[in-house]
Amino acid sequence: MKLLIVLAAVALTADVSPNSRAFAKAMRAADAKMRRAMTDAKRNGDPDHDFASAMIGHHQGAIDMAKVELQYGSDPSLRRMAQDIISSQQQEMEVIQHAMYRLPEPPPPPAPNPPR
Numbered sequence: 001m002k003l004l005i006v007l008a009a010v011a012l013t014a015d016v017s018p019n020s021r022a023f024a025k026a027m028r029a030a031d032a033k034m035r036r037a038m039t040d041a042k043r044n045g046d047p048d049h050d051f052a053s054a055m056i057g058h059h060q061g062a063i064d065m066a067k068v069e070l071q072y073g074s075d076p077s078l079r080r081m082a083q084d085i086i087s088s089q090q091q092e093m094e095v096i097q098h099a100m101y102r103l104p105e106p107p108p109p110p111a112p113n114p115p116r
Contacts, residue, residue: 023072030068034061049103052096059089059096 037057043050066082066089073079 019072023068026068026071027065030061030064033064034058037061046103049100052100052103055096056093059093062089 034057037060038054041050041053041057043053063086066085069078069082073082
């Protein structure tokens, strides 16, 4: 299955410009970074904390992808949208980070049963 995906990706990028290939590479890198950040987000079992922690990586991914659009894209409406994404996602990340400081610490995990 992975081989088919790789072959399809090669076929789709075979006749595109170097700029398009660079854009695709940068978007894949931004997406991979976002997925790693969301997967590696620190979790403590509290739904609010865990949601906020994962969303920081998600929002940073949106910012990174918007920057790629600004670097390679030319459509004025999409470039404006990318600028708006950068601004709004940065503001939302600040809100999330402040909320995380307000969240109570989760209770400690139960102590293991002593051996008998």
